[in-house]
Structures are given as C-alpha cells and as structure tokens.
Amino acid sequence: MLDRLNQAMDRIEDHLTEDGVPLDVAALAQLALTSEYHLRRMFSALAGMPLSEYVRRRRLTVAGADVLAGRDTLLDIAVRYGYGSAEAFGRAFRAVHGIGPGEARRTRAALDSQPRMSFRLVVEGTSSMRYRIVDKPEFTVVGPKARVPLVHLGPNRALMDFIRGIGKDAVADLEKLSDQEPHGVLGVCDDLDPSRAEGTELDYYHGVVTAAPAPEGSATLTVPAGTWAVFDTSGPAPEAVQHLWRDVFTQWFPSNPYRSRPGPELLRTRYSDGHTEVEAQLWLPVERQA
Incomplete structure (x- = not known):
C-alpha cells in the first residue's frame, strides 16, 4: 500500500505543469489500487490536508521558483501551472506565499515551500486495536x-x-x-x-x-x-x-x-x-x- 501511495505521489510531481490539464484523481486511485473516495480519505488522514490542497501548494511552490527565476512572463507561468489568467494566478500565489508574484519577482522575496510528500513505514502496532x-x-x-x-x-x-x-x-x-x-x-x-x-x-x-x-x-x-x-x-x-x-x-x-x-x-x-x-x-x- 505504501509503495502504491508513493507511486501516486510521483505521478502528481509528473503532472504539476500540464498547462491547465486537471490532475486525474481517478487515475491516481487506480495506481494506488483503491477507490478515489478512499484515496482522498486516506490522504487527508495521513497528510493532514486534503489531496487537492497538497497539489495546489506543490504547484505554487514549483511556480514560485519559476517566478523568481525571471525567465518567463507571469502569464506564461500562470498557464503552465493551470491558471487561466495572470489575475487568478496572482490570487492563488498570494494565498500561499503571502505576496503577489510580481512583487515577489521585483523584491526577490522569501517564499513558502510545500515539501514533496512521501510515505514510509514506521514500526508501530505494539498494542492491538x-x-x-x-x-x-x-x-x-x-x-x-x-x-x-x-x-x-x-x-x-x-x-x-x-x-x-x-x-x-x-x-x-x-x-x-x-x-x-x-x-x-x-x-x-x-x-x-x-x-x-x-x-x-x-x-x-x-x-x-x-x-x-x-x-x-x-x-x-x-x-x-x-x-x-x-x-x-x-x-x-x-x-x-x-x-x-x-x-x-x-x-x-x-x-x-x-x-x-x-x-x-x-x-x-x-x-x-x-x-x-x-x-x-x-x-x-x-x-x-x-
């Protein structure tokens, strides 16, 4: 089960920059050999946040690096990470980082980062349920x-x-x-x-x-x-x-x-x-x- 969850995490990383194509959660569930409902429920319980929130924060973390790099326009970055306009991207960016992308680029501001998640085995279960x-x-x-x-x-x-x-x-x-x-x-x-x-x-x-x-x-x-x-x-x-x-x-x-x-x-x-x-x-x- 943990191996399958980690494969699903890898799939998320592979699809952070799909230019507006939404992440296929049903395909993630199939990869994890479970139902979409159970995948969402398990992820929320294990990670402490909904799957959709994790994906959003990962996208905006990676997008933050592109913003600071300064090679592409903000609109190009917005489209790359699934936002239909620079305004929508700016609102989402500010919600995660506390600053707009334009200001972040100008001031080289410090940004927040959502680490990539992985699941590992911890030896527990010494008491029965x-x-x-x-x-x-x-x-x-x-x-x-x-x-x-x-x-x-x-x-x-x-x-x-x-x-x-x-x-x-x-x-x-x-x-x-x-x-x-x-x-x-x-x-x-x-x-x-x-x-x-x-x-x-x-x-x-x-x-x-x-x-x-x-x-x-x-x-x-x-x-x-x-x-x-x-x-x-x-x-x-x-x-x-x-x-x-x-x-x-x-x-x-x-x-x-x-x-x-x-x-x-x-x-x-x-x-x-x-x-x-x-x-x-x-x-x-x-x-x-x-």
Missing part, C-alpha cells in the same frame, strides 16, 4: 441537524455552539429513543465535500439510531444497508479520541483488506464526570477491497 465488522441493514438517524464547516485543527466553534444550544433535557429525551446499534447519542457527519478541504461544509446530526418517529424539531437521515468497521477505545480526553482516528487510518486500514466508502461517520463519546476520561466508539462505512 479493538474492532469488529458489522453488516447492518438500513437504519435511521434522528436528531437536531446543522450545516457546519469542516475544521481540521483546533475547536469547531460552530459545532460547539450548535451542540450547546440543544440543551441537556432535549438530549436526555433523545437518548431514550435509542433502540439499536450504535446505542446512545451520536455525532453523525454526512455529506462531506469529497475534497475534505478546510472550511467546506457538512451535515452534522446530534442524534440517535432509532425506529421511532422523529421528535418535533428533529431531522431524519436514512442510512442505506452496508458494512461498517466499529472501533472502541478509552483513555484520557480528548487524546484517546484523537489517537483513535489517527490509528484507524495509519495502522488499521493499511493492515486490513478494507477501504472506506461514501457514507456518514458516527462517533459516540461518553465522558467521566470531570471530562478527564472518555469512552468512544467509532463507526466508519467500509467495503472489502476487490
């Missing part, structure tokens, strides 16, 4: 829903404000409706942008899996039948949950014949009185590799 595979028929999630931004690092203020606004009594009433796995009140993320870019929006449900009718003011999410990988962990909060996500994508997926598939991601957390310890259960939609 608790998981099970569940084939679950269609089920329904019921609960308050909000459209919130995706935040990779730091607190998600919009999500926190939404959950606080539900109220403890409403959450307690909701929990009474839970009548099947996964039990309890869940955080359910659905309809994520395939790029998983920072700031893109997703549907968040603070709900339960139930056959009961939705209470007034609640939304309903029908989840098709499918296969799920279920992971359990416990330990210090919030590190235990953060490490669970990390370990699933850096250790479990590369070691097992499954890949992620489109669908909602479900997380149940139960905290100790002082919020110093947490028990968590994570449900991820998966499919067996062909």
Whole structure:
C-alpha cells in the first residue's frame, strides 16, 4: 500500500505543469489500487490536508521558483501551472506565499515551500486495536441537524455552539429513543465535500439510531444497508479520541483488506464526570477491497 501511495505521489510531481490539464484523481486511485473516495480519505488522514490542497501548494511552490527565476512572463507561468489568467494566478500565489508574484519577482522575496510528500513505514502496532465488522441493514438517524464547516485543527466553534444550544433535557429525551446499534447519542457527519478541504461544509446530526418517529424539531437521515468497521477505545480526553482516528487510518486500514466508502461517520463519546476520561466508539462505512 505504501509503495502504491508513493507511486501516486510521483505521478502528481509528473503532472504539476500540464498547462491547465486537471490532475486525474481517478487515475491516481487506480495506481494506488483503491477507490478515489478512499484515496482522498486516506490522504487527508495521513497528510493532514486534503489531496487537492497538497497539489495546489506543490504547484505554487514549483511556480514560485519559476517566478523568481525571471525567465518567463507571469502569464506564461500562470498557464503552465493551470491558471487561466495572470489575475487568478496572482490570487492563488498570494494565498500561499503571502505576496503577489510580481512583487515577489521585483523584491526577490522569501517564499513558502510545500515539501514533496512521501510515505514510509514506521514500526508501530505494539498494542492491538479493538474492532469488529458489522453488516447492518438500513437504519435511521434522528436528531437536531446543522450545516457546519469542516475544521481540521483546533475547536469547531460552530459545532460547539450548535451542540450547546440543544440543551441537556432535549438530549436526555433523545437518548431514550435509542433502540439499536450504535446505542446512545451520536455525532453523525454526512455529506462531506469529497475534497475534505478546510472550511467546506457538512451535515452534522446530534442524534440517535432509532425506529421511532422523529421528535418535533428533529431531522431524519436514512442510512442505506452496508458494512461498517466499529472501533472502541478509552483513555484520557480528548487524546484517546484523537489517537483513535489517527490509528484507524495509519495502522488499521493499511493492515486490513478494507477501504472506506461514501457514507456518514458516527462517533459516540461518553465522558467521566470531570471530562478527564472518555469512552468512544467509532463507526466508519467500509467495503472489502476487490
């Protein structure tokens, strides 16, 4: 798997200057022997940024060297790296480097650099991961829903404000409706942008899996039948949950014949009185590799 991911990274480098031809992510996935969805999900988890963001930053890193070299016009450089105009290139260049390309060329300014990524094996796995595979028929999630931004690092203020606004009594009433796995009140993320870019929006449900009718003011999410990988962990909060996500994508997926598939991601957390310890259960939609 790591060899195939590194071959995909090589392919990206070969296609940084295709004069506007978009990178074929489906071809990258085929090279990595997986689905496009799983490649994007794996890359985001392993690299800490969406694949599209990495490609953009690599292109603008290499373009920065061409800008400073001064041999070509800025328009020629813009077209070479996939931008339709000097203005569009200038906006993207400034977003990465903090300075426009013309000013960077005139002043020989210092630019930011996105290093080329590669994946290597780190000997880990000294402790086992608790998981099970569940084939679950269609089920329904019921609960308050909000459209919130995706935040990779730091607190998600919009999500926190939404959950606080539900109220403890409403959450307690909701929990009474839970009548099947996964039990309890869940955080359910659905309809994520395939790029998983920072700031893109997703549907968040603070709900339960139930056959009961939705209470007034609640939304309903029908989840098709499918296969799920279920992971359990416990330990210090919030590190235990953060490490669970990390370990699933850096250790479990590369070691097992499954890949992620489109669908909602479900997380149940139960905290100790002082919020110093947490028990968590994570449900991820998966499919067996062909």
